[in-house]
Amino acid sequence: MTATPVLDVVGLVQHFPINRSVTIRAVDGIDFSVDAGEVFGIVGETGSGKSTVAKSILGVNAITGGEIYFKGNLISAKHLPKEVKDDVHRNMQIIFQDSAAALNPHMTVEDIVAEPLLVNRVYASREEREERVLACLAQVGLSAAYRHKYPGELSGGMRQRVAIARSIAIRPDLIIADEPIASLDISIQAQIVTLFQHLQKTEGFSFIFIAHDLSMVRFLSTRIAVMLKGKIVELAPTKELFQHPLHPYTASLISSAPVPDPDLERSRTRLAYDTSLFTGEGVLTEVSDGHFLLM
Numbered sequence: 001m002t003a004t005p006v007l008d009v010v011g012l013v014q015h016f017p018i019n020r021s022v023t024i025r026a027v028d029g030i031d032f033s034v035d036a037g038e039v040f041g042i043v044g045e046t047g048s049g050k051s052t053v054a055k056s057i058l059g060v061n062a063i064t065g066g067e068i069y070f071k072g073n074l075i076s077a078k079h080l081p082k083e084v085k086d087d088v089h090r091n092m093q094i095i096f097q098d099s100a101a102a103l104n105p106h107m108t109v110e111d112i113v114a115e116p117l118l119v120n121r122v123y124a125s126r127e128e129r130e131e132r133v134l135a136c137l138a139q140v141g142l143s144a145a146y147r148h149k150y151p152g153e154l155s156g157g158m159r160q161r162v163a164i165a166r167s168i169a170i171r172p173d174l175i176i177a178d179e180p181i182a183s184l185d186i187s188i189q190a191q192i193v194t195l196f197q198h199l200q201k202t203e204g205f206s207f208i209f210i211a212h213d214l215s216m217v218r219f220l221s222t223r224i225a226v227m228l229k230g231k232i233v234e235l236a237p238t239k240e241l242f243q244h245p246l247h248p249y250t251a252s253l254i255s256s257a258p259v260p261d262p263d264l265e266r267s268r269t270r271l272a273y274d275t276s277l278f279t280g281e282g283v284l285t286e287v288s289d290g291h292f293l294l295m
């Protein structure tokens, strides 16, 4: 018997009608699932639909089509049972690219990290809550002295650490990080990715890591989905994807990754894929064990 995935996305469609004749097909029928304790990477160029997938999972917009299940419960319907709604609220956390915008500038670090605990009534006493907040700050490398600071007093990297502390505070089943390192300096990016890796291993949550940069996604992910124009064009275990990319777009992303892989001959040749040639036609088909290609 296979375990129920933490997340199951089935035929997800998210279209945005702009006017009578123009509709943006941000997400155009995609399927994937994320297992317990798995790190699932989503990569693709700007506008490929990655953030829209994250927002659809979080219920930001009513989806145009398809279904989303969290731990076996349908969560994409208009009206959800209270216990399902509460479970999503508690056990699915998000980290955004821009923590400056995502963190309330008028709240202290302590209050920001404590908020999900308070809202979801996780600890009865204030002392227990404070203890958990300090433990989470320590886990992300921030000393207790940071608890009284406001987001505006922190660097981008520090703010992202606060956002991460908040996301792990409640011990969620799934964390979705949407381009969490894109606005940070390169040296800080590596620190944050290493922190994610450490936390995911110690805490065991499932993790969806969304990024442009294939090399960072590679470092963290168990499996990777490559998105182009609202479709998943290829999905495979990370090593398999890098060693045997089947879609020309995936091959071009790998060959243009900033850190060339000395093991891979192809990384020495830059491959270009003209995305205007992509029609979006096809069905994601399993071509070998766990390796899916849009064809």
Ligand SMILES: Nc1ncnc2c1ncn2[C@@H]1O[C@H](COP(=O)(O)OP(=O)(O)OP(=O)(O)O)[C@@H](O)[C@H]1O
Residues within 6 Å of the ligand: 016, 024, 025, 026, 044, 045, 046, 047, 048, 049, 050, 051, 052, 053, 212
């Ligand atoms: N609320 C909306 N209304 C209209 N169009 C939207 C909306 N949200 C997203 N889009 C459009 O959908 C497409 C996919 O956007 P999305 O933000 O999901 O891409 P992305 O891959 O996350 O890009 P980036 O890497 O730049 O964040 C884009 O063309 C975008 O302009």
